[in-house]
Amino acid sequence: APAKPRVPEGTPAKHPMSIRKRPRRNRRSPVLREMVQETTLTAANFILPLFVHEGSESIPISSMPGVSRLGVDTGLLDAVGEAVKVGVKSVVLFPKTPDELKTATGEEAFNPNGLAQRAIRNVKRAFPEVVVYTDVALDPYNTLGHDGIVRSDGVILNDETINYLCKQAVSQAEAGADFVSPSDMMDGRVGALRDALDAAGFTDVGIMSYSAKYNSAFYGPFREALDSAPAGLEGWTVPSDKATYQQSPANYREALLEAALDEEEGADIMMVKPGLPYLDVIKGLSDQSNLPIAAYHVSGEYAMLKAAALNGWVDEKRAVLEALMCIRRAGASVILTYYAVQAAKWLQLNREFDSAAAMAAI
Numbered sequence: 374a375p376a377k378p379r380v381p382e383g384t385p386a387k388h389p390m391s392i393r394k395r396p397r398r399n400r401r402s403p404v405l406r407e408m409v410q411e412t413t414l415t416a417a418n419f420i421l422p423l424f425v426h427e428g429s430e431s432i433p434i435s436s437m438p439g440v441s442r443l444g445v446d447t448g449l450l451d452a453v454g455e456a457v458k459v460g461v462k463s464v465v466l467f468p469k470t471p472d473e474l475k476t477a478t479g480e481e482a483f484n485p486n487g488l489a490q491r492a493i494r495n496v497k498r499a500f501p502e503v504v505v506y507t508d509v510a511l512d513p514y515n516t517l518g519h520d521g522i523v524r525s526d527g528v529i530l531n532d533e534t535i536n537y538l539c540k541q542a543v544s545q546a547e548a549g550a551d552f553v554s555p556s557d558m559m560d561g562r563v564g565a566l567r568d569a570l571d572a573a574g575f576t577d578v579g580i581m582s583y584s585a586k587y588n589s590a591f592y593g594p595f596r597e598a599l600d601s602a603p604a605g606l607e608g609w610t611v612p613s614d615k616a617t618y619q620q621s622p623a624n625y626r627e628a629l630l631e632a633a634l635d636e637e638e639g640a641d642i643m644m645v646k647p648g649l650p651y652l653d654v655i656k657g658l659s660d661q662s663n664l665p666i667a668a669y670h671v672s673g674e675y676a677m678l679k680a681a682a683l684n685g686w687v688d689e690k691r692a693v694l695e696a697l698m699c700i701r702r703a704g705a706s707v708i709l710t711y712y713a714v715q716a717a718k719w720l721q722l723n724r725e726f727d728s729a730a731a732m733a734a735i
C-alpha cells in the first residue's frame with residue numbers, strides 16, 4: 374500500500390476554510406491540466422526567418438548566437454530541410470545585398486535575378502510544399518538603410534516608395550513567393566500591392582502585412598545580420614531612426630487604426646512586431662479583426678533570451694516555450710521566430726501536439 378501522506382512537524386491543525394470555490398481542483402493532475410488547457414503551441418504555428426547572402430559559407434551573426442547568414446544555394450536549402458523535418462514548413466527570407474549593388478533608391482529590390490528572387494526559387498524548387506514569405510521594404514537594398522526612398526532633406530517619400538514596393542512584390546511573386554510581407558509602414562501600401570499583384574495575375578499570392586510595426590530597439594541584431602541600419606550620406610539629412618513611418622511604442626490605438634486600414638485594403642494576415650512587449654496590441658488586433666494574426670518574436674527578443682540562457686540565468690527551453698506560448702495566448706496564430714526549429718524539436722521531444730505535457734516535462 375502507498376505510504377500515508379504526511380505533513381511537516383509543526384503544521385497547524387486543520388481548519389477547513391468555508392470557501393466553495395477552489396480553482397486548484399482543475400489543476401490537480403496532468404490529465405486535468407491538459408483537459409483545461411486553453412492554448413496550444415505546435416510547429417505548425419511557426420514561420421522561420423532565414424538570412425541569405427552570396428557565397429557558400431555560413432557566417433554566424435554575433436548578436437544572435439545560433440543564427441547565421443546562409444549561402445543561397447546550399448546553406449539555405451540545408452536549413453529549410455532541417456526545418457521541414459521537425460514540422461516547420463513556413464519560412465521568410467531576408468537577403469543581405471552586396472554593398473556594390475545598393476543604390477540610393479534600391480532598384481536591386483526588383484532584380485528578377487536578385488538574391489531574394491533566387492532564394493525564393495531555390496526553396497520552392499527543392500521544397501514545393503513549403504510556404505515562402507518575403508519581406509517587402511527597401512532597407513536592405515538602399516545605401517541609406519531606410520525602408521523607403523529618402524529625399525535629401527530627410528523626408529521618406531511615401532508614394533514614390535510604393536511604386537517601387539509594387540515592383541518588388543511582383544518580382545517576388547514571379548519568383549514563386551506564396552506571401553509577400555510589407556514591413557515598410559508606408560501609407561496605402563497594402564491596397565497598392567494587392568492591385569499590382571492582381572494586375573500581374575497573382576491573385577493567389579497573399580499579403581501578410583506588418584500592420585503594427587513599432588519603431589523598436591529590438592531590431593538591432595537583425596540590422597547587424599543584414600548590415601541594413603540607417604546610414605549617413607555627405608550633404609544629406611538622413612534620419613537615424615524610422616520614427617516617421619514606424620509607430621511609437623507609446624501608442625496602442627494607432628495600431629488599431631493601421632490594422633483597420635490594412636484589412637480594408639486587402640491584407641490576408643496581419644502582423645504585430647515586436648512580439649512579447651506588445652501582447653496588448655496582439656490581443657487588440659485579434660479582438661478587432663477576423664483575420665489571422667501573426668507576431669514577430671524579433672531578433673532582439675531572441676538575443677535577450679539567448680544571452681540569459683548562455684549565462685545560465687534562465688532555463689532556455691522553458692523560457693522560450695513560455696514566451697512563444699504567451700504570444701499565442703494573446704491571440705497570434707502565427708509566430709515568426711528564430712527559435713522555430715529549436716522550439717519544434719523541444720515540443721517533439723516532449724510529445725508532439727501536447728504542450729501541457731511539454732511544459733510539465735521540462
Ligand code: PBG
Pocket residue numbers: 508510512520556557591592593594595596670671672673
Ligand atoms: C525590414 C525589416 C526589419 C525587420 C524585419 N524586416 C528591420 C527594420 O525594420 O529595421 C526586423 C526583424 C527582426 O529584428 O528580427 N524592414
